[in-house]
Structure formats: C-alpha cells, structure tokens
Amino acid sequence: MNILIVDDEKYMTSILKTYFQKEGFNVFAANNGEEALDIFYNNKIDISVLDWMMPKISGVDVCKEIKNISKCKVIILTARSENEDELKALNIGADDYIRKPFDPRVVILRAKKMLRVEKILNLDTLKIDFQSSKAFNNGEDLNLTKIEFQLIKCFCNYKGEILSRQRLIDLVWGLDYIGEERTVDTHINRLRDKIGRDLIKTHRGMGYSFEYED
Template identity: 35%
Template sequence: MLHNDELPPARILVVEDEPKLAALLRDYLQAAGHQVDCLDSGLAVEPAVRAAEPDLILLDIMLPGRDGLAICRDLRAFSEVPIILITARVEEVDRLLGLDLGADDYICKPFSPREVVARARAILRRRPRQAETGLQLDAERYQASFNGADLDLTPVEFRLLACLAGAPGRVFSRDQLMDRLYSDHRVVTDRTVDSHVKNLRRKLEQAAPGQELVHSIYGVGYKLEL
C-alpha cells in the first residue's frame, strides 16, 4: 500500500545525447523506483511519445536532429505529458521560451541528479493516481480497465482514453484528438472522432453503469471527469 508521501512508479523518458549523463539520470531515477527509457536523438522523440506516452519527459535542449524547444512545441500539439527541460544555456530568454512552449519546469547544467529526481517527484505528485480513480492504463499492451473491468478497447479507443485521462477535466477539441489518435496524419472527419467517443462511452458505461465519464462540451470538444 502507498503511503501519502509515496508515489506509484512512473514511466520516464530521458532524452539526452551525452551517454554518461543519460546513464546517470537513468540510474538515479530507477533507484527511485521508476521505469526509464533513454533516447539520444531529437528526431526519435515524437514517434516514441505517440507510440507509448510516458508519465514524464526529461528533455535536453541541445540535441542532434531536432532541438528540445522545437520538440516541446510539437509535443504540446497533441500531448499534455509533463516536460522538464534540461539546458546548459543560462540566458533568461531560453528559460522563458521553454516555459511558454509548454514545458513544466527547467533545470540548468551542471546539476545534482538528486535535484532532478526531486523535481520529477514534485511534478509526478500532481498527476491523478490511477488506483484512486479506478482507471488503469497499460500503454505497452494497449490495455485498459475501469474498476477492475477490462474495457476491451481498440488501439484508437485506447489512445483516445489515454489522451483524455492525461489531463482530466481539460477540454480537448476534435482537431486535437484527431492529431492524437492518428500518428500517420490521415484525413478523418469530426464524425470519425465522435464515433470513437461513442464507442468509448459505451464501454465505460458497461464497466461503470450510471456514471458519465466522457462529457461533450457543445461546439468545443470532449473532456474526461474521473
């Protein structure tokens, strides 16, 4: 059982092209109980997040292929995953630009790995605990359950639920959901999104009779209330 000051394990993506630093962060975060994946190229980040969204990203600004600020901006077009920028730049403009692009925090090199773990812990503490909401999501297996009942979702329905559950209470427009659901950027209509929402609602209703979890916001989009 988790005590009030303890956190469930999280999936953390470390994007850092310095192998020794990436290994150091991985070791400290794993010692704190988290699952850690590492990438060393900016070009690999968006496909990785679309395939299996982590709980937190530690993102270096200076990366080969694509810089961290551009990555942060692109991720915010379809994901609310928390992002901590790691930078060797100390100019205030870079810090402000990173936060304006949607980063949740930043930390400057050189830093203590313990400080990074503490910053990550502070951000992860804000996320709703799946066990408390009754919702369980397994991004690697594309499996979801609510109150112990398997939802039997299609991959698209799983991505839809994961998107909504990543920011409970936030209203997502149909365009935002379409970007999140289809990584190949295929052309789909609003009705396609509405159809997936309808199917997701039906399956949630089967697991939680009488509870309306996915709400329509007229003229805007959808949100999830847990």
C-alpha cells in the first residue's frame, strides 16, 4: 500500500512515516501542497494523509484536486477545532478528519479500516491473524517470536516484491538498528521452519520475497 503523508512540520511527517513503515506501508512524504501533488501525479497513491494548513497549496485544496481525478482515500489532519471546518473538509471529499494532537496509532487504524486491510490471511493450512499477532498451521499455534511475526507481516504487505536485507531491517528492526545484515537470514530460516519453506523465496544477491496465490 502506498501512502502519501504531507505536513509542513517535518517532525510530524517523520513520526507518521516511521509508524506507517512499521506497518508495512510504502511511504511518500512531502512538506507542502506543491510537493504533494507532484508526488501524487507521479506515483500510484492508495491513501493520502494531509495537513490542512500548509504553504503554497493547502491540504484542503490538495484534497479537492486529488478527489477530482481519483478514488484515492484522504485523511485531513488539523489543529483547527471548528465544526464548520470539519464539514468543509468532508464536503470537498475528505474521507476522514482528525484533530491535532493525535496518537499516530489512531491514524494507522483509521487508514487500515478505510483501506479494509484484512485482519486474517488464510494460506492453505496456514492462518495469519494480524490482530492477535499469531500464526497457526492446521490450528496449531506456531508460537512466532515478535521479530518472526513482524517479518511475516512485512512480507504479506509487500507480497511478491523483493526486499533486501537492509530494507527488511529498516521495516522490522527500525532505522536505528545497529548490527549485522546476516541477522535477517537467521530469523528467516527460523520462520521458514515454522511456516514452511516454500512461501519465502530467496533471490541471490538481492533479498527475499513472499509468494502465494490469492
């Protein structure tokens, strides 16, 4: 899923970007309305999170333009508290409206609900429950570790895409991780032992991908 996050407060953009990347989203970020529209026209964006008050072009005007040409979902963020502002945002096409300050986890939950992200994935005898952070094979709990579950969730979000070791480290361990890239191989081998070795494909010199039929 591709998400566009736009806010002229860079620390806010950075916080939301980190949270959404942890959830497996591919994040595009901008700090004003012009940058936002440039990214939107050059990439397939599934959902946009737009701050209302921005230089050059406001979030509301960006929302209006996005909605005029696409079905992209839009969440408006704002420090404004007037009910009339919420009505204005919804009337010009915004799908949701969140007042600042907010918990980033709330934004993620609303975005997932809007995109109807599945909570359970069934792959033959394997069941992955994203809500409880558990995986089962033939009904038996595989007792995945936190890292193993984050890996499988990341793979599911990027189904079919080759992810390098460094990319997996950024998404699962975090950007501040300090350690060997080969750590990824160890955890993937353990995960394969639990879920089966065919789902995770190795691409020599490139990384790993998660392959399954819908």
